[in-house]
Amino acid sequence: MLPATFLLERMMMPHQTPPPTPVYEVADLFIDYLDALGIAYVFGVPGGAIEPLYNAMARAMRQGRGPKPVVARHENGAAFMADGYARETGKIGVCIATSGPGATNLITGVACAFDNSVPLLAITGQPSLPSFGKRALQESACTGINTVGMFRHCTRYNSLLSHRDQAEGKLVNALMRATQTRGPVHLSVPVDILRMPLKQTGPSYDLSTLLYRPSLVDEAAVRELAELLRSTKRLAIVVGGGCGEAIDSILELAELFGARFVTTPDGKGFINPAHRLYYGVFGFAGHYTANAVLLDEPELVLAIGTSLGEWVSAAWCETVLNDKLIHIDESEEHLMRSPMAKLHVRGRISTVFQRLLELLKAGHLPPPPPVAPEVRPIEMLREPDKYRCNATPLKPQRLMYELTRYLPPSTRYVADAGNSTAWAIHYLQHHDRRREHHDLPPLEERRHFNGGWLRVIMDFAPMGWAIGAAIGIARGNRDCPVVCLTGDGSYLMNGQEITVAAEEQLNLIFVILNDGALGMVKHGQRLAGAEQICWQLPRVDFQLQAESLGIPGHILRSPHDFELLDWQAILRRDGPTLLDVRIDGEEVPPMNLRMKTLGTGK
Template identity: 70%
Template sequence: MNNIVLPGRAGHAGEAGATVHPPEVADLIVAYIEQLGVEYVFGVPGGAIEPLYNALARSARRGGPRHVLARHEAGAAFMADGYARETGKIGVCCATSGPGATNLLTGVACSYDNGVPMLAITGQPALPSFGKRALQESACTGVNTLGMFRHCTRYDTLVSHVDQVESKLVNALMRASKAPRGPSHLSMPVDILRSPIESMVPSYNLRSLLHRPALVDDALVRSLCEEIRQAGRTVILIGGGHSCGESIEAIIKLAEMTESCFVTSPDGKGLINTRHRLYRGVFGFAGHQTADQVLQDEPDLILAIGTTLGEWTSGAWSAAVLNQRLVHIDSSEDHLLRSPMARLHVRGRIRSVCERLIEMLSEAKLSNVSQIGLKNPDYMLHERDKFVSDASPIKPQRLMRELSRLCPSRTRFFADAGNSTAWAIHYLQPHDRRVARQHDYAARNDGGKRRKGDAGWLRVLMDFAPMGWAIGAAIGCARGNPKCPVVCITGDGSYLMNGQEISVAAAEQLTVVFVVLNDSALGMVKHGQRLAGAEPTAFELPTVDFRMQADSLGIPGHIIHSPEDMEALDMAAIFSRKGPTLLDVRIDGEEVPPMSLRMKTLGSAQ
């Protein structure tokens, strides 16, 4: 085969002086990734995936997609997750065969249960060695990783012939991108990856293939419009994720048109301004009494928009939501299956449904609407003493207040599984923010400017919630949007699992502040045992000086004992420097997080 110059962009001539190399299947895969606008592939190399890394190295030299080296494959998947949430693009991660693939599995499963688009590529030994006990063989004749991925992906396949590469790759990208969104997995034998090809120019135009149609059932939306017109009092429950993120201006406009109080699911809190006059708090895990109350007061209509209605998002399947006053609006059939008692199901792209509903309501007369939402109540009033406490060690509630106050207005907060999630969901309340234009429906719709990512200022996990996710996801977010400040709130247990990934933020010079809640315990386990009257066991962690560990990596760190220590930090300097900072926060470990809903579900609260 004649050597050709790799193009600088898919379908375009290469730059003068670019490295000449015969194109391989791996180069074609990178060309498709580049066509998507994806700049980074997160992973850990190995022999079976080496051709893909060679292709990424060639790509990086010409300004195309490049690799980001994770410290563990699960961290690579978490980074791809965070990158996808921030950019709205597909997160791409890769690993070698065998243990590389199984290490990746937890992060892929996390994206599956949280609806995050991802492409996971894992290596395999060469096809002729299948069944011969090749090193790290993970095909059907070895440790069958393909079978493992089948249960937590939207698309899962082994590429066994060069002629399959493009069709299977495009199928994987389409399945990852369209509702229900999630990860796709390609298992690639090393000899397929390094197979020569005539051209690395993609045959398919992904922009048209991945386009999401409007999907509006006009008759259903008209029925919903009539329900709203007849209702005296409507409450809106806003979910999280991409579907609600791209629709939030329309959702808030709908609430304002109908004077409807709104609450959010735990993962939806980051999409809204917590000081909006109609906001009544979080409903579900770590939620607020005001949110419970507005639903318990039996409104005429409940609009659940873009929410899974799982344990954490439905108040543990509360009858206050799951009743015949419910209208469930979602693009996912899986979500709608959880509300068979609903008065009405409206399936379609949420943004399109809400925009059409606004048009119809603008033409209608809303004579029955009650003027109720004149003032945002203080939904943390009953816990104000902890929120403003000057005690040392610092109360977690006070820490959330200080982070809300001291971090820049554009900060993205990632809260890890466990107590970190509970404290953040309940207490984080940024002060300035995203208020003037975030919910300005007219401004957002003039010129057709749309959000690309999920746009949430607070990002948490629902359902499948692995410890350490936030550490990698925060790095992936910062890599996708390096101009935006990022804060990762994690526990000492999660940090001991995945804290090594902080060195990736250092290597990439990413501005991420890692806030480690240090109480020498697996906090949710400890408090769960106490609340349940269970044996106090297996929650103790060693006392660790995480600042010293950060220092060993060349990362500045600070130990925080009190609110005064937080005040003494030069946060402007921390957020202006390139590279991560670690805050080792010695919290009051006796403070019980808002986890009563979880205890109720487990049936073990005393």
């Protein structure tokens, strides 16, 4: 029997109510769906109209689950990071921003993903629904600055949530579109909708079935292609940026027919530049050897996984766009650009080539033609003497050589828009080490993502993309070094994002091609005989800038300076390193194709 004093004390204690049951909000549902997809990081900048999503991430993180936020310094950088994360992991990249200017700051990065077929989910906030039309702060619905209308032009799916019962259906629809059509989607969500409670306590739908990409293929077209190939003695292949998961089968076909192959600029990262059948890059900043293959009167040209836009078709060159062309792609938009082709083969590229190889091996194959003479990577270069030139200031050609001397074969290189892209496409080779490894990166790493060892941006090519994309790549995969090749102009636009790499302790090397100029503008004006105006930039000491942020920096002026760096320490460091490379600004990048397109080149 309890003592009377104990009973008296219990009666005098204040009444204790059980803790309230946690409310499950629309924001929690969003985070749970991202968790179900295995998305580990969300890139964005917080703000009042998007605060419930950050609250939901915090609640999930306390339970040891869900994505973690990565705070960008600018929303545009957040979109670029989500782009890089998607390319590296094969998952949907996610970026979030508040209403008004937060949403508009995302648009360039979302448009870039749209033009490059990168699956990305952008979530932006809105003021509460009752405040619509009352000039609420940063209102961006149809009664304010209509950001939903702006996103309509650069997304595969775009919608404003106006009721909590729409949340799950529209989110799932957006995720399905991002996955199945390979592009960005956008949801604009009022802050009061994000906070609204739901009766359910988790996702209702199984995303593993809804987001499954079926291996659809035009069987009749594949059979027709097999018959064409059986009677072909001179075959050329153009490997495009959409060939990531199919590259093994494509190379098997090339070897089966002894077919010489070239790549588009964005396809170079999928192959081994030392492969005996590889003849270089066709298109912007490409190689004369690649042009020679297509001018050598092939009977058929397979163009695979490419948009056939300006940079990847050598400005719509007739050596590709003719009646010998077989265009293979899963994108109807890409196939629309080759109406002159002998045959269109629609379908998922990996499935097309698996089926094609089955048909070819089951029937009679012609004997392979004599093996074409092998072209060593250095023999493709426009100015091979400058590739190993010891001059000071450092030649940008030599910079590409030095990087691959000291960095491991697993390195991911990300080249920014402008001269950095041109130098990387033409001169970055992964030279000697690639002869020790037939395919790099390892095959199992490549089958599930749209990456490769070199990533460049095509079509819609914003300056500074590589800075954010490199952070997204490094955040998605900590096992490989990531090198961002960028110019001083791009870095002055977006370089503040290096502090994100420092905060996230990412092993990232920022290589700034510092020539005190907007290099492509300067050289373009000279080549065109135009007025020399507005290309100058101040010569910034980026080493000092990096050190002011607590990031190690180095100035490199000559090839010898590379030998003085402790590369092992740089590669082991939990954080970024900046290399301020003072390049010879008088070296003209391989940009004649761009000049021709602008009507000012030969």
